[in-house]
Amino acid sequence: MTGKTLYDKIWDAHLVHQAEDGTGLLYIDRHLVHEVTSPQAFEGLRMAGRQVRAPEKTIAVPDHNVPTTEGRDKVIENEDSRIQVEALDKNARDFGINYYPVSDVRQGIVHIVGPEQGWTLPGMTVVCGDSHTATHGAFGALAHGIGTSEVEHVLATQTLIQSKSKNMKVEITGKLAPGVTAKDITLSVIGKTGTAGGTGYVIEYCGEAIRALSMEGRMTVCNMAIEGGARAGLIAPDETTFAYVKGRPHAPKGAQWEAAMDWWKTLYSDDDAHWDKVVTIRGEDIAPVVTWGTSPEDVLPITDVVPDPSAFKGGKVEAAKRALDYMGLTAGTPLKEIKIDTVFIGSCTNGRIEDLRAAAAILKGKKIKDGMRAMVVPGSGLVRAQAEEEGLADIFKEAGFEWRLAGCSMCLAMNPDQLAPGERCAATSNRNFEGRQGKGGRTHLMSPAMAAAAAITGHLTDVREMM
Amino acid sequence: MDKFESFSGVAAPMPLVNIDTDMIIPKQFLKTIKRSGLGVNLFAEMRYLDDGSENPDFVLNTPAYRNAEIIVAGDNFGCGSSREHAPWAIKDFGIKCVISTSFADIFFNNCFKNGILPIVLPQEQVDVLMKDAEKGSNARLDIDLENQTVTTSEGESFHFEVDPFRKHCLLEGLDDIGLTLEKASAIDSFESQATQARPWV
Structure with a gap:
């Protein structure tokens, strides 16, 4: 029997139901929500008289629309933007979900807030109505963007209907030269494979140059997996990941931390796992x-x-x-x-x-x-x-x-x-x-x-x- | 959602590759809290001139294609953001089917949630359909989801693949959430097992 990829392992651990045609129903551990792609989803829930199934696993923060100048917590001048932010305020309150309003120092871009607060953890399934949800894959979490209908589906059921993607390995060998960063890696990969090169795949990034990256750098790499057409990007968790996660507000503590670590350490692709596509780039060949x-x-x-x-x-x-x-x-x-x-x-x-x-x-x-x-x-x-x-x-x-x-x-x-x-x-x-x-x-x-x-x-x- | 019925319609040719969601619906139109009314903003930056008048050169503004119900597009259609405003705008304009050699994953999924059929065909077949679409409003493509075929105005027919579950949902106009809620007990038991196995989640 062939081994499993990291993607296979996370998929299997979250599979609620599999139909005969292979369509899976995946359990979602974290649902991140922002003001632009959620109003219609909450409206849909209200019209159908449905609740948010797991408000404690749902995290909302306004980011797309908000001005970045002082005074925005008092008034947002653009009326349409203000209406969307106010709608998120109300939806977060009405449905009892975790919320970081603009007045909160922890507010920020949803894909930065999630990891920062320890919501994003290895082995999780993470979705958000935003294509750059791929960012969270840096933690070895299966994370991808969804449309508003799917946002409503996750709010109502805490699950997502998914067909399984193929496995693609992107290996960056060796060391990066001075002046070359994670951004240069991720752009160079897209330059090589094209914006549709990852279509139908989940990418796992690996190799010495990836291992050497900080969590910030890994998030940059995975963030742009979507720009390469992939459903998600993944990096297997390691000591760098665990050190970043430890002590964050929503990370596990004490005995739960130990139990979590036991599982997280199994989250890697087996040596004999099957890859549908492999791309290798020498780190030394990457320029700014x-x-x-x-x-x-x-x-x-x-x-x-x-x-x-x-x-x-x-x-x-x-x-x-x-x-x-x-x-x-x-x-x-x-x-x-x-x-x-x-x-x-x-x-x-x-x-x-x-x-x-x-x-x-x-x-x-x-x-x-x-x-x-x-x-x-x-x-x-x-x-x-x-x-x-x-x-x-x-x-x-x-x-x-x-x-x-x-x-x-x-x-x-x-x-x-x-x-x-x-x-x-x-x-x-x-x-x-x-x-x-x-x-x-x-x-x-x-x-x-x-x-x-x-x-x-x-x-x-x-x-x-x-x- | 309305049932997806077989139809015969005018197809607008858009051979450009990598038509992204910012082109399909520019971000200034994402500030709505509704799903409806976005058709007028479809392809806004290509479709309208700076003074707000129609760009006469844009395909959907030409008399032959104003009532197009199909788009035949270049490779990697719908790449970019997850905004469902893109299929909402396409649907609201009256487009029910998009044909290309490939689609971006999220856009592809979003189409099915909104009664739009995205059809993937090999390059040679898309080339034939593109040529047919370029003939204008007298040339109509037949889209038959039940039998999974696209037929040109000259009677040439191509078979396409579609996920059986998605085909079923389109044909029956089914609401995903309703279907999933029928599995509520499976979700409940998964959740209680997962909570025991991974209590930190």
């Missing part, structure tokens, strides 16, 4: 990368040039032409010569303390380019507080960055933080789609250190030259 187009697969090392669309195949030729037109770029231009107007550091991909440390290390004692608009939006109120305590906030402010309150902010620009048409942004977020950061806005994705370097020089920059 940026995106040049309007898909996260449009990735190149910073030392490269804007590609010629005719070099692609099939439908990608037209897509690349359209992307260059949208991005205002000419084939053959060195990436390092692309001038930028704005820098955004934050998001569920790169809004954690380690990300802010990496950016601050580049910015220390320096100023951003004249005329540059630059902002840091910490991923949570607690990340923000810690950064202030460590003196990082002062470094950002002295460099010329705006120091904001926590939220999703300019990653998806649902709040007032948006790009103007034609404005070009170095962003640490996860999507460079047309209009993503504001209609007509142009996004280049990169690591926090690379974004900080670009803020100083005013153009895309190889951070290794500043180290």
